[in-house]
Amino acid sequence: MKLTILGCHSATPRTNTNPTAQVLEIKNHMFLIDCGEGTQVELRRNKVKFSRIKHIFISHLHGDHYFGLVGLVSTFRLLTRETELHIYGPKGLKDVITLQMKLSDSWTNFPLIFHELTSKTSELIFEDDKVEIHTIPLNHRIYTNGFLFKEKENERKIDINAVLNANINVAYYRKLKQGADVKNEEGVLIKNETVTKEPSAPKSYAFCSDTVYDERIIPIIKNTTVLYHESTFLDKNESLCERTKHSTARQAAIIAKKANVETLILGHFSTRYNGHEAFELEAKEEFDNVLLAKDGKLFEF
Amino acid sequence: MKLTILGCHSATPRTNTNPTAQVLEIKNHMFLIDCGEGTQVELRRNKVKFSRIKHIFISHLHGDHYFGLVGLVSTFRLLTRETELHIYGPKGLKDVITLQMKLSDSWTNFPLIFHELTSKTSELIFEDDKVEIHTIPLNHRIYTNGFLFKEKENERKIDINAVLNANINVAYYRKLKQGADVKNEEGVLIKNETVTKEPSAPKSYAFCSDTVYDERIIPIIKNTTVLYHESTFLDKNESLCERTKHSTARQAAIIAKKANVETLILGHFSTRYNGHEAFELEAKEEFDNVLLAKDGKLFEF
Numbered sequence: 001m002k003l004t005i006l007g008c009h010s011a012t013p014r015t016n017t018n019p020t021a022q023v024l025e026i027k028n029h030m031f032l033i034d035c036g037e038g039t040q041v042e043l044r045r046n047k048v049k050f051s052r053i054k055h056i057f058i059s060h061l062h063g064d065h066y067f068g069l070v071g072l073v074s075t076f077r078l079l080t081r082e083t084e085l086h087i088y089g090p091k092g093l094k095d096v097i098t099l100q101m102k103l104s105d106s107w108t109n110f111p112l113i114f115h116e117l118t119s120k121t122s123e124l125i126f127e128d129d130k131v132e133i134h135t136i137p138l139n140h141r142i143y144t145n146g147f148l149f150k151e152k153e154n155e156r157k158i159d160i161n162a163v164l165n166a167n168i169n170v171a172y173y174r175k176l177k178q179g180a181d182v183k184n185e186e187g188v189l190i191k192n193e194t195v196t197k198e199p200s201a202p203k204s205y206a207f208c209s210d211t212v213y214d215e216r217i218i219p220i221i222k223n224t225t226v227l228y229h230e231s232t233f234l235d236k237n238e239s240l241c242e243r244t245k246h247s248t249a250r251q252a253a254i255i256a257k258k259a260n261v262e263t264l265i266l267g268h269f270s271t272r273y274n275g276h277e278a279f280e281l282e283a284k285e286e287f288d289n290v291l292l293a294k295d296g297k298l299f300e301f
Numbered sequence: 302m303k304l305t306i307l308g309c310h311s312a313t314p315r316t317n318t319n320p321t322a323q324v325l326e327i328k329n330h331m332f333l334i335d336c337g338e339g340t341q342v343e344l345r346r347n348k349v350k351f352s353r354i355k356h357i358f359i360s361h362l363h364g365d366h367y368f369g370l371v372g373l374v375s376t377f378r379l380l381t382r383e384t385e386l387h388i389y390g391p392k393g394l395k396d397v398i399t400l401q402m403k404l405s406d407s408w409t410n411f412p413l414i415f416h417e418l419t420s421k422t423s424e425l426i427f428e429d430d431k432v433e434i435h436t437i438p439l440n441h442r443i444y445t446n447g448f449l450f451k452e453k454e455n456e457r458k459i460d461i462n463a464v465l466n467a468n469i470n471v472a473y474y475r476k477l478k479q480g481a482d483v484k485n486e487e488g489v490l491i492k493n494e495t496v497t498k499e500p501s502a503p504k505s506y507a508f509c510s511d512t513v514y515d516e517r518i519i520p521i522i523k524n525t526t527v528l529y530h531e532s533t534f535l536d537k538n539e540s541l542c543e544r545t546k547h548s549t550a551r552q553a554a555i556i557a558k559k560a561n562v563e564t565l566i567l568g569h570f571s572t573r574y575n576g577h578e579a580f581e582l583e584a585k586e587e588f589d590n591v592l593l594a595k596d597g598k599l600f601e602f
Contacts (some may be wrong), residue, residue, distance in 0.1 A: 012376040015345050037372045038339050044316050061404040063375045067368075071338045074364045092404040099400060101361040103393040105443050140408050202465040 001026045001151075001203045001301045003226070006042035008267035008293035010210075010232050010246075011064055013037050018295045019064035019272055022228075024205055026149055032056045033147060033207050037070035040075050041053040046296060050079060055126065057133075058089030059209060060144035064279050066093070070100050077108045084111045088125055090143050117145055120219050136220050138211035140245045146208035146218035148220060154199035162195040201301060206261070209268045212241055213251035218259045226301055227261040228293065231279055232266035238269075246270075249279040253286035263301070267293030302452075302504045304527070304602045307343035309568035309594035311364055311511075312548075314338050318363035318572055319596045323529075324349050324598050327429035327450055334448060334508050340369035341376050347597060352382060358434075359390030360510060361445035366396070371401050374546045378409045379442065380454045384407045385412045389426055391444050394415040418446055423521050439512035447509035449521060455500035463496040463537055473584060475564050507562070510569045513542055514552040519560045527602055528562040529594065531569035532580055538571075547571075550580040554587035564602070568594030 002025040007018025019036025023043070030052040032039075039140050043050065058066045066089070076085065085108075087093065094114040101107055111290055115125060117135060126133035129152070136146030155177035163176070169188060172182040181192050206221040209230035232246035241247060247255075249266055256264035264287055271281075278290050283290040292298065303326040308319025320337025324344070331353040334514075346352065349544055359367045367390065377386065380562075386409075388394065395415040402408055416499050417424060418436060427434040437447030456478035462479070469491060473483040482493050504517070507522040510531035522528055533547035541549060550567055557565035567580050574580075584591040592600065 011379055013339070013342050013372070015342055020401055037369065038314070038342065041314050041316055061401075061484065062407075063372055063388070063401070063405060067401075068338065071314070071368045074368075078312055091402075092400075096397075096401055097402065099393075100362075100397055103397065103443075104364060105390075106363075141405075260427075295336045
């Protein structure tokens, strides 16, 4: 599981800070999460192949989370993309994109499929044989979702020496990976656990931005491998949180602790702060395993 | 008259090339012309004070000319701007901006005034005591205008020694600047041209992007000081012009020659070309005074 931070700053793009956008590579998918202004340039800078992006998730319709989307869709069109593009985001997003397409008298030559979100409870919005994606309803000034990306249980691993010794036909390997006992060439039933190994634990990633401190997300993100939680402010500016519906680094860490996640990544920093060490120090008073997002940074888990 | 090129490339923003945007400083105005994605960052990079921008002109609704507008307007809001902002552009632009404002549940705290353009003939869209601005109907795939910025006749210059010698009361200086003859302290009529000098010639700037070669613009831009004319392609790709409604460098130069402008600036380069010397060489076969636009370049006239 790889996470590339394209932008992790709040409010407005600046010369050296980008608004929210990130790419999650998981089970051969490249999921783009949020798409602030300039995201297409950051994708190029970070050498993400445009054609690998087939699903885009937009948390909410504040500009710093989606103003780069229409440009990215237009660029896909100019690059003569043909593969489907799925966009998940709040109701209204389709109107914004289609209005601008219509005014430019240009439509995409690829299927552009909108999945508009309106539910106020967590829902499954994507599933294939390897991954499922759920919304995480967040508490912000406007309708907002986080997204939980979960690997499904991985298949058991064939112990190739044991399988050869047991004289099992290759046709049964698929069943073995799925955990079944099978008969060998002599018709003897072979116990699965004698010829396979435990699968690696499925990983998960929860993206939670933007949101005020809200413990209602804890059951949804419980035991997640990696939590990205917004930390727009530090303790000293906590008074701004309620009005703006943002969180402090400490609050993000308390959520991480209560949800028993493995790793917390802090991001969505207000541009009022220079440097982010204070965010890490503040969060570590509550929770040990804290990392800082940074534009252009690649995390591997 | 100063022109700062923020972006002069066609189609899509890339790591090292920006889509169309430029700032014209004329008679103490800062006019922003077009606003492709990333323009607000380029304004910062080029140290243009946001508060000095009061008028924005959008040529047409292809994304590379306006996808940065909604972000810039949002940033003005976040910076608690209070002064009026006037936006001139094709019908539909207001819908795009207001829809996105509405969906983000945030309206500007400054007056945002749209001047939607629909005329297919040149019209006067702005005038004060120093400057007037006219549209230049262009021939592109969708409804498009260029813009002609014209200084008004400048006032005559007081020859201070002559005025003192003639013993003219300071109360008459205003009339002298306007060209009138005035009486001196002894009641003698003083001929204006004996105590004033010729004003400097008014300057003008014509922005013409995007457009196919079309001689119908020549009467409008005749004798302009500086013409910015798009040159998306070179001769060798001229066959693309008719379908895409763009021009070559040679065609831009022929327009410049026929319109008798002083200086031609080439821009809106297709990103298929590396380096732009060939554009200059091609144009100079038709017209002598050719300059190349470049992202971040400041021209003074």
